[in-house]
Amino acid sequence: MNKVVGLDEQAVSAWIAELGVGALAPLTYRRIGNGQSNLTFLVTDSGGSHWVLRRPPLGHLLASAHDVAREYRILSALQGTGVPVPKALALTEDNAVTDAPLMLMDHVDGIVIDSIGVAKQLTPDRRRQTGESMPRALASIHQVDLELAGLEDLSSRSPFAERQIRRWSGQWAKSRTREVPQVDELTAILTRSIPQQNEITLVHGDFHLSNVITSRDDGRVVAVLDWELCTLGDPLADVGALLAYWSQADDAVPGPFVASTMDGFPTRDELAAIYFEETGRDPAALGFWHTLALWKLAIIAEGVLRRTIDDPRNTAETGAPSTRIIDDIVARAISTAADAGLR
Template sequence: MSNAVGLDEEAVSAWIADLGVGAVAPLTFTRIGNGQSNLTFQVDDSGGAQWVLRRPPLGHLLASAHDVAREYRILSALQGTGVPVPKVLALTEDPAVTDSPLMLMSYVDGVVIDSIGVAKALTPERRRATGLSMPAALASIHRVDLELAGLEDLASHSPYAERQLKRWSGQWEQSKTRDVPEVDELAGVLARSIPDQRELTLVHGDFHLSNVITSREDGRVVAVVDWELCTLGDPLADVGALLAYWSEAGDVVTGPFIASTLDGFPTRAELAQAYFDETHRDPAALGFWHALALWKLAIIAEGVLRRTMEDPRNTAAVGGPSTKIIDDIVARATIVAAEAGLQ
């Protein structure tokens, strides 16, 4: 046993043994990933086989947040659709096994570029291959037939931009540690600039470099993970978010995600071009979605800052956002909005 916080290892081991997946006792559980959301564990058996286990974070949670059962439903629906995802094996909400839902998935071997160190170990050619395969993975998500996959009722069909602005403006009011007039000004600009929603697709909601597993051979995306923010909405929202998280070497403000500044990774313009070449969608509204994603990123970071101020134990091992980083993200959002002609 490995004393993994949040798991009754004896009960979970017995549950996995009864699933018929060939697990050979004893099992060991190791926390993996550096996400601050659902907890992810690598499961190893004594025969060398591996699986992945997901559970919600510890402590008090909002009703809809970190819903592992919903994530299980989404991943189950995506099996065989052409979207690269792990194979889902089982879900349990049995109180004799766990205090919250647990999902068991296949282990996907590959590289997760979740730090500058991992990115530096790759060749520029591998970095470029990974970057250019991300729009193709995103396009596969946006191609999913909602009716065929049984995901039509996953979320509201009302206009996505309005939903996002309302939700995140509320989050800002609850989580801000100070007044930042530019955040409110941007909310106004975005509200006045909402593009018409022409289609409704599956939206990953958190698509960036840390949430894909890439091939050890050629660098392409072999699995998209962390589906807890998945919803129905405008596909360009995912493209805007990818650009918001994608820093470039020439940026005055790189923000917290700096792996993509290394030589070899494509530029934001190249990522966008690859996506539109693949999907033939109209790129006209991309500036709106890019600015919205940066505005939202600043609000998320402010929430993390507030939690660390209220309780220093919430500080991640890699540190947390500072007011300067947040102000810099807001400044970048303002620039992107202006360049897109939003006013």
């Protein structure tokens, strides 16, 4: 009988044994992380060595969502580029092993600041070191030579903002659990306010504090995780996403990710300043991308809520987003759009 939902432990153990990664039987599996989309498991062998498995969520999935095989391709391509990522070891889509694509990665030791409890264990100086490392890690992603990495065909090169609005409006239509008129209002505002796109880079698509592993020694980012939303597009989309996820102590609506409200973490303005100093890019369109990221975050959260309603086995240990949290994100998006002069 399987102990871990989503894995055939006996079949997966046999597959890992054939890979020659040095795993010593028996292997044990435990779901880890607060991720609400692709499921992540820690694999431990009898010698105490660790690896990480990733697979899509359980149940019905929207088309193009949660593509683990694509994530494997991206991680493989980023080896040696200067972007801190785990080493992708193997991918299987063999029905005898798994009912969905399954990826094995190296385990990267470090700290994932995915809760305020973890943040409390760090000194204010360490929190600042981690915060200041975030935009620098993001800059390294945007510096990847797409042709050299073999990622120039990763996605369409059509105008990125239009593509994002079209895609996530479609996701909202398919996954919403209720009517939220403000989401439609934001869609209209964003559609009217699209800035000119001047360059195309690799875009992580989900870059925030819970999706990086930080060094136990100096707090810097040593691995960027969760590449399932990675695409080609405007680099400021990632900066907007970082700000959207980055709550600070003086926010009226702190949002679902509150670890960064603790003393020591930089403010959103400080994060943006580090990124623009690091890259020399023009910050003029940042308000648009910050608003779009909040709108998108609300849609993603609604999709997570839909998946947990449809199949409770997908629920992470921290639970699913509440409608109140989602409505708070939407309110912050409306406020951010107004502050940026978007109409």
